[in-house]
Amino acid sequence: MDLCRYNWPLAAPRIRIAPSLLAADFACLRADVVKVEAGGAEILHLDVMDGHFVPNISFGVPVIEKLRPHSKLYFDAHLMIDEPARYAEAFAKAGCDLLTFHIEVTDTPRKIAEQIHALGIQAGIVLNPSTPADAVFDVLPDVELVLVMSVWPGFGGQSFIADVLPKVTAIRQRLRPDQRLEIDGGIALKTIGQAAAAGADTFVAGTAVFGQADPAAAMRAMQGAAAAAGAA
Ligand code: DX5
Ligand code: ZN
Numbered sequence: 090m091d092l093c094r095y096n097w098p099l100a101a102p103r104i105r106i107a108p109s110l111l112a113a114d115f116a117c118l119r120a121d122v123v124k125v126e127a128g129g130a131e132i133l134h135l136d137v138m139d140g141h142f143v144p145n146i147s148f149g150v151p152v153i154e155k156l157r158p159h160s161k162l163y164f165d166a167h168l169m170i171d172e173p174a175r176y177a178e179a180f181a182k183a184g185c186d187l188l189t190f191h192i193e194v195t196d197t198p199r200k201i202a203e204q205i206h207a208l209g210i211q212a213g214i215v216l217n218p219s220t221p222a223d224a225v226f227d228v229l230p231d232v233e234l235v236l237v238m239s240v241w242p243g244f245g246g247q248s249f250i251a252d253v254l255p256k257v258t259a260i261r262q263r264l265r266p267d268q269r270l271e272i273d274g275g276i277a278l279k280t281i282g283q284a285a286a287a288g289a290d291t292f293v294a295g296t297a298v299f300g301q302a303d304p305a306a307a308m309r310a311m312q313g314a315a316a317a318a319g320a321a
Contacts, residue, residue: 097211097233098163098186099132100267104315105291106308107132107165107271111147111245112295118152121299122160128305133162134273134293135185136245139170142194143243150176150183157184165189165234167215167273167293169242174201181208189213189236189271192220198228213271217242218250222259233268234291235260239284240274245295249275254287261288281311282318290319 099105108130113121122133138147153164166185170176173190180188188205192214195201205212213234214225218241225235237257240247253272261270272284273293281292292315294308301307 097267099233099269099291102266102269102290104285104312104319105131106298106311106315107134107291107293108298108304108308109134109136109245109273109293109295110299111136112299114299115148118156119159122156122162125298125304125308126160126162128308130308131163132165132291133160134295135164135166136295137166137168137170137180138243142171142191143169145243150179153180153185154183163187165213165271167236167242170194174204177201177205178208181205181210185210187211187213187234189215189234191215191217191242192224192228193217198225199231202228202231213269215242215273216256218253222256225260226263229260229263229268234271235264235268236271236273236293237289238274239272239276239280242274246300247275249277249280249283251280251283254283257284257287257289276311278307278310278314281315285315285319 108125140146164185165187202212211233215236271291272289276292276294277297298304
């Protein structure tokens with residue numbers, strides 16, 4: 090664990106936009122990744138869906154491992170799958186830097202976090218919109234990142250659920266300075282300020298980045314809005 094934290098590239102708290110590949114052009118994935126990396130992103134959010142935990146199928150290990158040599162971005166894989174423990178090793182070998190798994194799929198989150206750390210990468214825990222903050226309190230010391238869903242997972246382009254904001258604040262109060270608090274779903278220029286004010290520091294954005302004519306400008310604008318609201 091200690092060694093893992095020593096190598097934790099996101100330990101420094103600052104506002105980061107994490108573009109979600111789900112909203113990229115799947116016929117031009119490499120070009121789209123290069124575009125957001127050149128535009129200043131540090132993180133690439135990878136939405137993995139199994140068609141069981143969520144009612145949609147996206148992409149998995151082969152796509153991630155093909156993209157890996159073309160990018161230095163921090164690969165943040167959001168595993169919307171029923172059996173994260175079964176596939177963790179394959180995603181680590183594909184080049185993911187962080188695996189986040191849902192608390193709703195396991196009674197042994199600390200064990201899964203330990204398994205992910207043993208693979209030499211970071212671990213994060215995810216909560217669906219209706220899952221209370223206290224569901225993850227026990228596992229907080231064992232993860233580098235907590236991801237609060239601000240839409241129901243499965244699809245991009247949904248509306249932001251502001252009801253999750255008190256949960257963001259409750260979790261923030263229990264995190265160390267080196268732990269990141271990520272929020273995912275419906276993040277855009279209009280909503281990012283609320284999320285930052287509530288305590289999030291890492292903002293997944295699909296449509297609001299890849300759906301824009303100038304993804305780099307969109308990221309800069311959101312970063313500015315989050316900084317203004319977070320500092321207020
Ligand atoms: C939803 C995914 C999100 C999604 C966000 O299941 O976890 O990461 O890509 O998309 P937007 O930013 O369009 O709401
Ligand atoms: Zn996601």
